[in-house]
Amino acid sequence: MDLVALQGLNFVYISLTLALVALGLAVVFGLLGVMNMAHGEFVMLGAYSVLVVQNAGLPFLAALPLALALCAAVGWLLEFLVIRHLYRRPFDTLLATWGLAILIREIVEASFGRDYKSIDQSLPGTVDMFGVDYPAYRIVLMALIVVFFIGLLVWYSRSNTGARIKAMVSNPALATAVGINTALLARGAFIFGVCMAGLAGVALSPLVRVEPYMGLDYLLSSFFILVVGGLGSLAGLLVGSTVIGGSDAIVSAITSKTGGYMTVLVISILFLWLRPNGIVARD
Amino acid sequence: MASSRAINVLFLIGLLLVPFVWDSFVAYQLGLFLLYGMVGQGIGLCWGRAGFLPLGQALFFGIGAYVFGATLKSADGSGIVLVAGLLAAVLAPALFAFGVGLLVFIRQIGSGPYFSLITLALTMLGFQLANSMDWLTGGFNGMTGIPALPGTDTYETLYYVIWAALVLVSGLLAYVGTAPFGQLLGATAQNEERLQYFGFNTALLKAIAFAISAAVAGLAGALFAPHQGIVTPQAVGFLLSAEIVVWTAVGGRASLIGPVLGAILIGFMASELRDSFQYWEVLIALIFVIVVIRFPGGLWSLVEGLARRAPSLGAKRARERDIGIEKSRTDGPVDLVFEDVELVLGPVRILDKLSFRIETPGVHSIIGPNGAGKTSAFNVLTGRLKPTAGRIRYNGSSVGGLSRHRIARMGIARKLQIPSVFPDLSVGRNVDIALWAGDLTHSQMFTLRPFRWTTPLLGEMQGIFPFLGEADHSAGSLSLGQRQMLDFAMTCLTQSPLLLLDEPCAALSSSETGEMIDAIEKIVALTGSTAIIIEHDMQVVERLSDHVLVLNQGALLANGAMEEIRADPAVRAVYGGGSK
Numbered sequence: 001m002d003l004v005a006l007q008g009l010n011f012v013y014i015s016l017t018l019a020l021v022a023l024g025l026a027v028v029f030g031l032l033g034v035m036n037m038a039h040g041e042f043v044m045l046g047a048y049s050v051l052v053v054q055n056a057g058l059p060f061l062a063a064l065p066l067a068l069a070l071c072a073a074v075g076w077l078l079e080f081l082v083i084r085h086l087y088r089r090p091f092d093t094l095l096a097t098w099g100l101a102i103l104i105r106e107i108v109e110a111s112f113g114r115d116y117k118s119i120d121q122s123l124p125g126t127v128d129m130f131g132v133d134y135p136a137y138r139i140v141l142m143a144l145i146v147v148f149f150i151g152l153l154v155w156y157s158r159s160n161t162g163a164r165i166k167a168m169v170s171n172p173a174l175a176t177a178v179g180i181n182t183a184l185l186a187r188g189a190f191i192f193g194v195c196m197a198g199l200a201g202v203a204l205s206p207l208v209r210v211e212p213y214m215g216l217d218y219l220l221s222s223f224f225i226l227v228v229g230g231l232g233s234l235a236g237l238l239v240g241s242t243v244i245g246g247s248d249a250i251v252s253a254i255t256s257k258t259g260g261y262m263t264v265l266v267i268s269i270l271f272l273w274l275r276p277n278g279i280v281a282r283d
Numbered sequence: 284m285a286s287s288r289a290i291n292v293l294f295l296i297g298l299l300l301v302p303f304v305w306d307s308f309v310a311y312q313l314g315l316f317l318l319y320g321m322v323g324q325g326i327g328l329c330w331g332r333a334g335f336l337p338l339g340q341a342l343f344f345g346i347g348a349y350v351f352g353a354t355l356k357s358a359d360g361s362g363i364v365l366v367a368g369l370l371a372a373v374l375a376p377a378l379f380a381f382g383v384g385l386l387v388f389i390r391q392i393g394s395g396p397y398f399s400l401i402t403l404a405l406t407m408l409g410f411q412l413a414n415s416m417d418w419l420t421g422g423f424n425g426m427t428g429i430p431a432l433p434g435t436d437t438y439e440t441l442y443y444v445i446w447a448a449l450v451l452v453s454g455l456l457a458y459v460g461t462a463p464f465g466q467l468l469g470a471t472a473q474n475e476e477r478l479q480y481f482g483f484n485t486a487l488l489k490a491i492a493f494a495i496s497a498a499v500a501g502l503a504g505a506l507f508a509p510h511q512g513i514v515t516p517q518a519v520g521f522l523l524s525a526e527i528v529v530w531t532a533v534g535g536r537a538s539l540i541g542p543v544l545g546a547i548l549i550g551f552m553a554s555e556l557r558d559s560f561q562y563w564e565v566l567i568a569l570i571f572v573i574v575v576i577r578f579p580g581g582l583w584s585l586v587e588g589l590a591r592r593a594p595s596l597g598a599k600r601a602r603e604r605d606i607g608i609e610k611s612r613t614d615g616p617v618d619l620v621f622e623d624v625e626l627v628l629g630p631v632r633i634l635d636k637l638s639f640r641i642e643t644p645g646v647h648s649i650i651g652p653n654g655a656g657k658t659s660a661f662n663v664l665t666g667r668l669k670p671t672a673g674r675i676r677y678n679g680s681s682v683g684g685l686s687r688h689r690i691a692r693m694g695i696a697r698k699l700q701i702p703s704v705f706p707d708l709s710v711g712r713n714v715d716i717a718l719w720a721g722d723l724t725h726s727q728m729f730t731l732r733p734f735r736w737t738t739p740l741l742g743e744m745q746g747i748f749p750f751l752g753e754a755d756h757s758a759g760s761l762s763l764g765q766r767q768m769l770d771f772a773m774t775c776l777t778q779s780p781l782l783l784l785d786e787p788c789a790a791l792s793s794s795e796t797g798e799m800i801d802a803i804e805k806i807v808a809l810t811g812s813t814a815i816i817i818e819h820d821m822q823v824v825e826r827l828s829d830h831v832l833v834l835n836q837g838a839l840l841a842n843g844a845m846e847e848i849r850a851d852p853a854v855r856a857v858y859g860g861g862s863k
């Protein structure tokens with residue numbers, strides 16, 4: 001019974017954190033159509049912000065503004081210099097962001113070294129949940145993610161900005177014609193997306209390995225989540241995270257980490273093949 | 284071209300002299316970079332020519348290395364075992380790549396991020412497998428104690444084997460690039476959809492290109508095993524994959540030798556600077572970003588730019604078209620039936636129970652106001668869109684749901700509304716592709732004879748459109764009107780029984796319109812084919828066709844001779860009082 005509760009909690013935890021990690025790519029790729037190959041590197045920047053804060057002796061939460069500012073600055077620069085010229089050229093964006101991903105990775109590696117960094121647990125201890133002792137930090141994180149997603153959903157469906165984004169996504173030319181500044185809106189959405197990646201990096205840093213190449217896994221799992229769940233909706237993002245996170249967790253527990261990875265890859269290729277629009281197709 | 288081939292040959296000969304000019308240790312180091320460069324050449328075929336970027340090429344390199352490493356360890360000098368092992372090291376990656384490529388490319392989303400990310404994921408998976416399968420690969424510590432290639436000394440003569448492999452691969456890739464296969468790959472990168480309307484299975488073309496690149500990577504990996512004496516999971520890993528992509532880009536992805544040059548230069552500089560200059564990798568990444576965005580030609584384009592100032596070695600000779608061929612799908616009778624065809628996209632009903640039948644040769648016109656569903660009727664007929672309901676039958680067989688190239692191969696050729704030629708190819712190559720349509724076999728794709736093909740119709744066509752004779756002009760430099768004409772000529776040269784011409788006179792001047800009308804009349808009379816044209820200009824319609832279909836709101840409004848159409852009150856109502 002305890003084992004079931006524990007595995008259930010792990011399952012929810014993995015799905016929710018994956019959804020948080022993929023949120024940024026869901027905005028940038030799902031809405032703007034920009035395949036940001038540097039998505040995982042923004043997660044990495046978030047995690048390294050925590051390391052910087054920790055080395056400076058500041059509290060964990062100080063990493064939040066640092067990560068957001070850093071990601072926003074890098075994201076703005078990236079959008080301004082590269083992305084905005086390439087919105088209708090997916091292959092060129094792929095290349096450019098791939099190059100930038102390597103660049104960010106190499107800068108971090110040259111500055112901090114290649115080795116794994118350990119981040120102190122800022123909220124140690126466990127909480128009794130359904131009869132199992134579960135790490136307190138994970139519980140708090142799960143609760144925050146749920147609250148955050150509900151807030152985001154309400155905001156996106158009610159706000160003017162949400163409506164403008166939907167207008168821009170479904171018909172950019174018409175959106176411009178009715179007076180929506182799509183260039184500004186796209187830039188805002190891009191920066192929001194990379195900031196969300198950074199935020200995910202901060203949140204996960206005490207729980208995962210922190211090293212310059214950590215971003216690749218997050219890029220791939222985010223991408224697979226979008227392939228399976230479908231582009232353009234929050235529901236698709238959550239469904240995709242559940243399928244990817246769930247199958248990875250279950251198969252990894254039964255066989256090995258490699259087995260879980262292979263399962264995720266096979267599921268994603270099957271989806272591309274059989275259901276290219278994902279489970280929750282747009283419209 | 285001739286001078287760039289000369290540079291390639293000089294470069295390769297120069298590499299052969301390295302052990303004499305420097306010493307064998309430099310040559311040993313260089314050998315490794317040449318192996319990486321070969322992998323880069325394969326990436327160049329996919330990326331520089333066919334327009335899709337594989338990000339996990341080290342997977343194939345590593346498979347080759349493990350397979351041949353295991354072979355060397357167990358061969359005991361047996362020649363047969365060695366040859367079999369080498370074949371396996373080359374063919375296993377090729378077959379695997381072919382399967383993955385076909386699987387991904389058949390879906391239309393295949394060329395962009397989806398393909399690249401799947402190859403990236405595969406190389407990450409390969410790394411994990413190599414790490415965890417101790418019994419097969421030696422796990423984290425690698426497969427060790429791989430003996431030297433029999434008959435060679437690793438630090439002396441192995442270099443010549445590697446050099447020979449490089450020459451072989453370069454020659455093979457140069458030939459494949461020049462042959463029809465390479466031209467078709469280039470056309471795929473420029474306008475994949477247009478090539479499908481000529482009946483080419485572009486997914487298959489790209490999968491073959493990916494398989495060739497994997498075979499080359501496998502061969503390089505096979506030589507890597509005796510060169511290093513050890514194969515670790517790093518050989519399949521993501522890092523090596525990414526590095527080779529960087530070297531390929533910096534050296535020049537569109538050229539044959541560029542990737543090798545990139546590997547050599549960055550490789551030697553890295554071994555000099557990596558330890559002394561902390562930000563070396565950052566510098567390389569920065570160079571990569573700049574090259575990708577601003578200088579897609581890479582370093583090799585600089586080399587060629589210098590060489591262009593030198594006197595050219597021999598002028599380029601256009602090939603004579605001296606092999607007359609008979610197009611296989613000669614112009615037979617056509618029976619096209621639309622039966623209650625519906626097309627619904629989102630909330631919009633584009634085709635609403637559209638039904639008609641066309642079974643007489645000659646020119647049929649489809650007219651109707653904007654949004655009537657004229658082009659959409661072509662789209663569902665040629666496989667661009669899938670009808671939501673209803674049946675389309677062509678000469679008795681169902682068309683609905685087939686892929687574009689299959690429908691084209693049934694004998695339906697289409698000219699799109701916007702003239703779609705292959706701008707980076709010459710006029711002659713554009714014509715070649717139309718002549719090949721439906722008749723070029725897979726083995727002929729790898730021979731040079733199809734460049735000499737000609738048909739009687741091509742002669743007629745050159746009489747009508749003299750600019751077709753200037754075969755070396757780039758199609759991109761033609762005027763808009765000439766591109767319309769080239770596109771039309773290409774559509775007709777397929778000699779499909781059914782020609783779909785979407786606004787063939789759009790954007791033409793009035794004199795050009797006259798020429799085009801004459802051409803359509805002449806070609807259709809000459810070939811006895813059936814043409815359906817979409818046209819807004821009533822004068823064109825009146826001159827060309829005796830049968831007119833009027834579409835409105837996605838359904839057939841009227842159908843008959845021009846006079847009947849003019850008299851039809853329903854048509855008059857839609858057109859607001861009749862024709863102009």
